[in-house]
């Protein structure tokens with residue numbers, strides 16, 4: 390059986406190692422697995438201890454496509470390759486702390502299995518004639534897997550070709566948008582400040598999602614993992630021309646802020662600068678009409694409420710997202726309704742889709758690579774008839 394894999398990323402390589410047959414990978418870059426090398430700040434966070442399916446998003450019912458065996462499936466694969474790993478705060482990384490360890494193992498194993506890896510070989514066209522697939526008008530295959538990813542990080546070769554091929558072959562495409570991406574907001578002079586935060590996103594006044602973690606305040610808006618994890622909601626809502634804002638609690642670890650402030654003896658000006666970054670304290674105080682040279686207990690009840698609200702419910706209008714150059718994953722893609730549970734097309738038998746090209750996006754924390762591996766293993770089982 391001759392199988393073509395379009396895209397030499399993580400998902401494409403996993404399929405190549407798992408399928409029994411004569412395998413060819415087409416990779417448009419001059420080297421494979423370029424994106425994998427930059428994941429997790431070069432460390433590749435490939436899985437998470439908490440693989441609750443709520444960490445995955447799609448227009449379809451994700452539970453029809455991802456089962457609870459995702460964690461074991463990914464770990465079995467990593468163990469088969471004898472890649473030593475470690476778990477830090479629930480995040481899985483190679484023990485070497487280097488994404489290139491996984492990259493090198495995948496390339497080594499693919500060579501050992503005689504996988505034909507074609508570099509600088511961009512796929513422009515996929516057709517099916519009878520039972521045969523024809524790639525770029527000349528190369529013939531029995532099966533094709535499209536694992537060409539989507540648009541995030543075009544600076545290292547990411548493309549949206551996969552959805553072009555899919556839509557040419559009559560598949561439904563869920564509109565794509567940048568996700569796991571910094572947000573642009575109304576501007577404050579706070580570039581460089583980092584703070585603990587609990588951030589809630591509101592769309593048309595309704596609270597949609599809350600995340601907690603470190604927030605980075607930047608010249609254009611906000612960033613950090615907790616921001617990435619709310620960004621998909623902002624992307625979708627802004628594309629629908631809805632009103633989007635976030636409310637930020639800058640002191641999430643203080644459970645009763647009223648009691649905390651009530652027990653302080655210094656003026657508000659001093660107290661705030663002992664709780665949060667000085668510059669942020671100044672911004673908060675200049676945003677509200679509360680005398681900063683009084684102690685908290687000297688404030689009126691209304692002033693206390695205003696101060697607490699500004700500290701724990703800082704409202705910030707979201708104007709947009711940064712672009713694909715800064716987004717770690719793309720929301721949308723080939724609709725899951727067009728594939729079966731092994732990610733084989735229901736429209737074009739013998740055609741499979743794996744990884745990010747599908748309408749599945751995961752939270753930050755190893756979910757996207759885990760899905761790329763998992764979907765490739767399931768597609769391989771389908772092709773091998775396991």
Ligand SMILES: Cc1cc2nc3c(=O)[nH]c(=O)nc-3n(C[C@H](O)[C@H](O)[C@H](O)COP(=O)(O)OP(=O)(O)OC[C@H]3O[C@@H](n4cnc5c(N)ncnc54)[C@H](O)[C@@H]3O)c2cc1C
Pocket residue numbers: 395396397398399400401415416417418421422423424425427428429430433434435436510511512513536537538539541542545546547548549550551716717718743744745746754755756757758759761
């Ligand atoms: C900076 C950054 C950090 C990230 N960190 C993490 C992380 O720590 N954990 C995590 O889970 N996820 C992370 N992600 C997301 C993760 O990298 C992707 O979800 C994952 O790589 C998707 O795998 P894939 O195989 O589907 O696609 P890709 O890895 O994108 O591979 C697709 C391949 O197809 C090739 N290609 C595209 N079009 C064509 C064509 N027409 N012909 C031939 N080849 C083509 C591309 O060059 C590419 O090599 C990160 C992403 C970025 C950008």
